[in-house]
Amino acid sequence: MSGSIPNESADFVSQMTSEVVSPITNSSETRAATNPSDLPPEVEVVNLTKRFGNFTAVEQVSLKLRPGTFHALLGENGAGKSTLVKCIMGYHPATLGEILIDKQSREIHSPRDACKYSLGMVYQHFTVVPAMTVAENLLLVRPDTPMVINWATEFAKLEEFMATSPFQIDLNMPISQLAAGQKQKLEILKQLYLKNRVLILDEPTSVLTPQEADEVLGLLREEVTAGRLSVLMISHKFREIMAFVDEVTVLRKGKFAGHGYVKDLTVADMAAMMLGEQREPKKVAKTETNPETPTLEVKGLCANKDNGFPALEGLDLTIRGGEIIGIAGVSGNGQRELVEVLSGQRPPTGGQILVNGEVYGATRAEMQKHHVYALPEEPLRNACVPHMSVAENLALRTFDRPPQAKGILLIFKAIRDMAKNLIGVFSIKTPSPDTPIGNLSGGNVQRAVLARELSANKINLLIVANPVFGLDFNAVEYIHGQLVEARNRGVAVLLVSEDLDEVLALSDRFMVISDGKFTYESTPAEADFATIGQKMAGH
Numbered sequence: 001m002s003g004s005i006p007n008e009s010a011d012f013v014s015q016m017t018s019e020v021v022s023p024i025t026n027s028s029e030t031r032a033a034t035n036p037s038d039l040p041p042e043v044e045v046v047n048l049t050k051r052f053g054n055f056t057a058v059e060q061v062s063l064k065l066r067p068g069t070f071h072a073l074l075g076e077n078g079a080g081k082s083t084l085v086k087c088i089m090g091y092h093p094a095t096l097g098e099i100l101i102d103k104q105s106r107e108i109h110s111p112r113d114a115c116k117y118s119l120g121m122v123y124q125h126f127t128v129v130p131a132m133t134v135a136e137n138l139l140l141v142r143p144d145t146p147m148v149i150n151w152a153t154e155f156a157k158l159e160e161f162m163a164t165s166p167f168q169i170d171l172n173m174p175i176s177q178l179a180a181g182q183k184q185k186l187e188i189l190k191q192l193y194l195k196n197r198v199l200i201l202d203e204p205t206s207v208l209t210p211q212e213a214d215e216v217l218g219l220l221r222e223e224v225t226a227g228r229l230s231v232l233m234i235s236h237k238f239r240e241i242m243a244f245v246d247e248v249t250v251l252r253k254g255k256f257a258g259h260g261y262v263k264d265l266t267v268a269d270m271a272a273m274m275l276g277e278q279r280e281p282k283k284v285a286k287t288e289t290n291p292e293t294p295t296l297e298v299k300g301l302c303a304n305k306d307n308g309f310p311a312l313e314g315l316d317l318t319i320r321g322g323e324i325i326g327i328a329g330v331s332g333n334g335q336r337e338l339v340e341v342l343s344g345q346r347p348p349t350g351g352q353i354l355v356n357g358e359v360y361g362a363t364r365a366e367m368q369k370h371h372v373y374a375l376p377e378e379p380l381r382n383a384c385v386p387h388m389s390v391a392e393n394l395a396l397r398t399f400d401r402p403p404q405a406k407g408i409l410l411i412f413k414a415i416r417d418m419a420k421n422l423i424g425v426f427s428i429k430t431p432s433p434d435t436p437i438g439n440l441s442g443g444n445v446q447r448a449v450l451a452r453e454l455s456a457n458k459i460n461l462l463i464v465a466n467p468v469f470g471l472d473f474n475a476v477e478y479i480h481g482q483l484v485e486a487r488n489r490g491v492a493v494l495l496v497s498e499d500l501d502e503v504l505a506l507s508d509r510f511m512v513i514s515d516g517k518f519t520y521e522s523t524p525a526e527a528d529f530a531t532i533g534q535k536m537a538g539h
C-alpha cells in the first residue's frame with residue numbers, strides 16, 4: 001500500500017465507522033474462478049492529467065483495473081474521481097496520459113467508443129426516461145435500434161436477456177413506478193444489455209436503502225466473482241467497500257494518494273489516505289430549545305404522483321421552531337411528493353398547509369414572506385440552473401432585491417461579492433464564482449445550494465431532502481452541523497431522508513412514511529427498531 005496514514009485520522013474514522021463487514025473475497029480468489037481468456041479486458045490508466053482551463057482536476061493519476069476484480073475509487077468531494085472516470089469513458093478528453101485496454105494504448109473519444117472496449121458507465125443520477133417502460137428504455141440505449149421496431153421479436157429477445165441477467169425487472173413497468181433500487185438495477189442492466197463487461201459506477205448506491213444497496217452490490221459481486229464483470233466503483237461508503245470490494249485507489253486533491261487491497265486495509269487506513277493531514281470536523285451539539293408555536297402545520301394533505309395515482313393520503317404534520325422533525329422511509333413512498341408540495345413544485349389535491357398560522361400555497365411570494373427555504377434532493381436538477389454560474393445560482397433567491405438589484409437593474413458586483421463570501425464561508429470548491437454550477441462536483445453543488453438556502457438573514461422553516469446524498473464523511477458532518485445549528489437558532493427543520501441513521505441522529509421526533517401515510521412516530525431515544533423495520537417495509 002502506498003500513501004501515508006496519520007494516526008489521528010485513523011482514530012477519528014474508526015470511531016465513526018463502527019460497523020464494517022469483512023471482505024467477501026479477494027482478487028486472487030476471484031481470478032482463479034474463471035479461465036483467463038474469458039475475463040473482461042484489463043483497463044489501465046497511465047499518468048492521466050485533466051485540466052479545465054488553468055485548473056488541474058486530475059494530475060498524473062495511474063490506476064489498473066484488473067480483470068474480474070471489484071475496484072473502488074475513493075476521495076473527498078472534489079478529489080477528481082468523476083473527472084478521472086469521465087476521461088476513461090471518453091466523456092472528457094484527457095489533457096495528458098494514456099488508457100490501455102489489454103495493454104494496448106487506445107484512443108477513447110466518446111462513451112460510444114468506450115463501449116467498443118466493453119466499458120460502460122452508470123452515472124450518479126438516473127438517466128432512464130421516466131415516461132417510458134423498462135423495455136423501451138433498454139431498447140433506447142442500443143446504438144443500432146432499427147427505425148421500425150418489431151416489438152414482438154424485440155420483446156422476446158429482451159425477455160431472454162432479462163432471464164439470464166443478475167437482476168430481474170418487469171419489462172412492462174413504466175419507469176415512474178419503479179423505486180430507486182429498481183431504477184439503479186435498470187441502469188446497470190442497460191450496460192449489461194450493451195454487453196459491456198467493465199462497469200464504471202459513480203456512487204451507485206447513493207439513492208438506495210442499505211438493503212437495496214447490499215442487494216445490488218451483492219449481485220454485482222457475484223458477477224465479478226464468476227469472472228463475468230470487472231467493476232470500478234466511486235464510493236464514499238466504507239461499509240460497502242469493506243463488504244464488496246477487492247482493491248482501492250485513493251485520490252486526494254486530484255492526485256494519486258494511495259492504493260491497496262481491502263483485505264490488508266482498515267477503514268481508518270483508507271480514510272487517512274483520503275484526508276491526508278487530519279481535519280477533524282466540528283460536531284455540533286443540540287442545545288435546549290423550547291418548541292412551542294407551530295411553524296408548519298399540515299392537515300390531511302393529499303397529493304398525486306406523476307401518473308395520477310395517490311402519493312400522499314391525508315398526512316398530518318406539525319413542526320415547531322427549534323425542532324428537527326425527521327421523515328424516514330424507503331424511497332418512493334411519498335417523500336418526494338411531500339417535499340415538492342411544500343416547496344411549490346407540485347399542487348396538493350386535498351388538505352391544508354399553514355405556515356406561521358397562515359394558509360400557505362408555497363408560491364415564491366409566500367416562501368419569501370414566511371422565510372421558507374428548501375434543499376431538495378438532486379439539487380443540481382431541482383434547485384439550480386446548471387449552465388448558469390455559481391454566483392448566479394447563489395443569487396437565485398435574492399437577485400431581485402437590494403443590494404443585488406436596483407429597480408430592474410441587476411448589480412453584478414453585489415452578486416459576485418455575495419458569492420465570493422458564501423464560497424469562502426461554506427468552503428465550496430469551485431475554480432471561480434463564474435464557473436457554471438453544473439461543472440462542480442456533486443458535493444460542491446450540494447454545499448452551494450445549502451449555502452444559498454442557509455445564508456438568509458431569517459429562516460423560519462427549512463425543508464431538506466436527503467441532504468448528504470453523495471457526500472464524503474467530512475462534508476456529511478459539516479452539513480449535519482449546519483442543520484443542527486439552524487435548529488438551535490429556532491428554525492423549524494423538516495428532514496426527509498432515506499438514511500435511517502441520519503434521521504435518528506438529527507431528529508427530535510420522527511415518523512416513518514409508507515404508501516403516502518405516516519405509519520410510526522417516535523423520538524429517536526424511544527424508537528423500537530423492529531417495528532420501524534416492519535413499518536418501513538410496509539407491514
Ligand SMILES: Nc1ncnc2c1ncn2[C@@H]1O[C@H](COP(=O)(O)OP(=O)(O)OP(=O)(O)O)[C@@H](O)[C@H]1O
Binds near residue numbers: 057075080082430470
Ligand atoms: N467541466 C468542468 N469545468 C471546470 N471544472 C470542473 C469541471 N468538472 C469538474 N471540475 C472541477 O474538478 C474538480 C474535481 O471534480 P470531480 O467532479 O471530478 O470530483 P469528485 O471527486 O468526483 O467529487 P464528488 O465526490 O463531490 O462527486 C472539482 O473542483 C470540480 O469543480
